[in-house]
Amino acid sequence: MIQIEGVSHHIGTAQILRDISTSLPEGRLTALIGPNGAGKSTLLRLIGRLEPLQAGRITVDEHDVARCPTGCLARVMAILGQQTAIASRLRLSELVGFGRWPHHQGRPSADDHARVAEALDAFALTPLAGRFLDEVSGGQAQRAHIAMAFAQDTPWLLLDEPLNNLDMSHARALMVRLRGLVADGGRSVAMVVHEINYAAAWADHVVAMKDGRIFATGAPAEVLTEEVLSALYDASIRVGQHHGRPLVLHHA
Amino acid sequence: MRLVPALSMALAALMLASLTVGAANVDLRGIFRDPQAMLVLLESRLPRTLAVTLTGAALSVAGVLIQVLVRNRFVGPDTSGTAEGAALGLLAITILAPTSALWLRMGAAALGAMATTALFVTVIRRLPPREVMLVPIAGLVLSGVLGAVVTFIGWQTDLMQYVGAWLYSGEFSGVIAGRYELLWIAGLAAGLAWLAADRFVILALGQQVATGLGLSTAAVMRLGLLVVSVVTAMVVTTVGMIPFVGLVVPNLVSRIMGDNLRASLPVVALAGALLVLACDLIGRLAIHPYELPAGLILGVLGAGLFLWLLHKRPSHG
Structure with missing residues (x-):
């Protein structure tokens, strides 16, 4: 399990994360969603110790990311940043x-x-x-x-927008592969994803963020509702159903 | 990789040639019957051949490392303030303790080189990462400024002759037994880099990937700085800075076989040795029995090669 307790982060005078506390469950595929600038990538980078932690505490399977040697953490989690x-x-x-x-x-x-x-x-x-x-x-x-x-x-796989640049078939193949890792391999995945329907179709757990705060967390069926998403993105969003999972519609 | 045996054979051939070329006649076939020729061989030709080979190999490896440290292909130990730093260190020790022992001079040169190279790396980190060309320009500016400081001090203290020998001549005609052995340290330092080849590749992938793989980059950066500085300082102290090798050879090898340093560093070292030895031989033969400095030939050849490289691959940073 990844435990996040009281994490705040700022870059210059801009407050990116405000006192975040949540946990990412083990053996699940967790999707981080939210509008641009919500702090999703920053949170993922803090978990993956790509940025130094300014306030709060993060543990990955009981390893404190601020204290554990980086070489040891590299055998606990793999992180894919947004590629430069x-x-x-x-x-x-x-x-x-x-x-x-x-x-x-x-x-x-x-x-x-x-x-x-x-x-x-x-x-x-x-x-x-x-x-x-x-x-x-x-x-x-x-x-x-x-x-x-x-x-x-590694037991944990952290992916920051892994679907970037991927075509539909490769994106789907990646999600199938990640699903397999979680279901059969007993691993845990946390990913930042912009296309909500990938979260709707494949995630077990959704963390929605807005303005540096946790906006909602829970199963896709609880979080990916018209009410929550409309408030999250400040836009009227319609949600349908497909094979028993939410389907977010782009044409409202 | 078949490049290694091919280059090794070419290098062996050139080394043999280097043993026989020079003002005095040395016939390798009758060497044991001719004490005079044996003396020339052991005191002058062999040390010179080894000096050239070590210099070429070590400077090329140092070139790879400085390019990894600043993540830019268009720099070398001669355009990153490193050689000027070594000269500054040498000047300081010459002025403060004119009769100091060799190891002290060597240490001063290495410390000077380390300080200025660290300065270069620090300056580079503050530049916007997308501006690929700012890195070599910053290196040239830093080298220029430091070079001017060296020249000024040299001028004021009447040490310009030394400065010229360290920074601007780059030639091997003065090499005899007993006056080149420091270069073995340069060779050893380059060998040390090969042991950490994987770490340098990961460092070149950027901070993000390196952290993800659990590499503590600071230690690798320090090792890289150390090797670049020691290699350059030894070369500056013994034969004077040789231009272009550290820039051109890494780029050529990278084009052919990529940047997996565990495989490519030996090729880089061989190719660098080969190039400098070829230039030294040309310098010895061009106006035989007189000589042109190897650095001069390299300047001409290296500039040509570099222009060709830029033309072949315009935009990959």
């Missing part, structure tokens, strides 16, 4: 291979190689494995980064 361009000329197989680095520290075993091959295969990258990062499309590079986090093989 990477200037290194690495082959996709090499990039994904670095996902295993926290486990082998430079001496990969046969098991590490097998897991890299599995990760490449899982994201349909095997045919591209020998290509350099600057020779593939944005979506392919994005899949390689996700595969790298996947290869890290």
Whole structure:
């Protein structure tokens, strides 16, 4: 379980997060939703210790992110940030291979190689494995980064807008894969997602944020309602049903 | 990778050639019957060949590292204030303790280089990350300013001859046994970098990825700074700064085999040694029996190579 207690964060004079306390359940796929600037990415980055914690406390499976050595945390959670361009000329197989680095520290075993091959295969990258990062499309590079986090093989997977640049079929394949990790692999996933219907279709738990505060939390059926979403996004939003799950309609 | 054996063979051939080329005649076949030739070989040719090889290899590896540290391909140890820092350190020790031991001079050069390279890295971190070209420009400006300080002090203290030898000549004709061995330290430092190759690759992927993988970047940054500074300081102290190798060779190798340093650093080292040795040989043969400095040949060749690189791949940072 990820426990967040009294977390506040500011950048300069701008208050990004205001005294946030919540928990992300273990063995579930959690979606963080909310309007732009709500603080979703910041919260995820704080959990993933990509930003230093200013106030409050965050623990991931009992590991205090402010105290635990970063190398130890890398075996508890893998985090995929929103990608900035990477200037290194690495082959996709090499990039994904670095996902295993926290486990082998430079001496990969046969098991590490097998897991890299599995990760490449899982994201349909095997045919591209020998290509350099600057020779593939944005979506392919994005899949390689996700595969790298996947290869890290940690109990927790934190993904900041992993669907960026992905086409419909690859986006769906990713969600199926994440669902499988949670349902069969006993892992936990937390992801920031902008397209609400991906949360509606696949998430077990939704955390809605607005203006640096938690706006609502709960199962998709509780949070993804017309009332909550309209207030969350300050727009009139209609919600239908599809196969027993909420379906948010863009044309109101 | 087949590049390594091919480059090794080419390097071995050039090293053999380097043993035989020079003002005095050395015939390797009759070397054991000719004490005079043996003396030239052991006291001059072999040390020179080793010095050139070590310099080329170590400076190229240092080039890779400084490019990783500032995450920009268009810098080298000669355009990041490092060499000027080493010269500053040497000037300081020469003025303060003119008769100091070699290891003290070496330490002063390394400390000076470390301080200015750290300054460069700090300056770079404050620049907007998207402005790729600001990094090399900042490096050139810093090198220029530090170079001016060095020149001013050198001028005031009548040490301009030294300054010229450290920063502007870059040649190997003065190398004899007993006066190049510091370069082995440069070679060792470059070898140390290879041991941490994976860490440097992760560092180059950026703070975010490095943290995610549990790498504490500060320690790796310090190691990189140390290696770049030590390599440059040893080169400046013994043969004088050699331009362009540290910039061109890493870029060439990266184009061909990418940035997986565990595989590419040996190729970088071999290619750098090969390039500098070739330039030194050209310098020795061009106006035989006189010599041109290897740094001069490299300046011409390196500038050509660099322009070709820019033309071939315009925009990848």
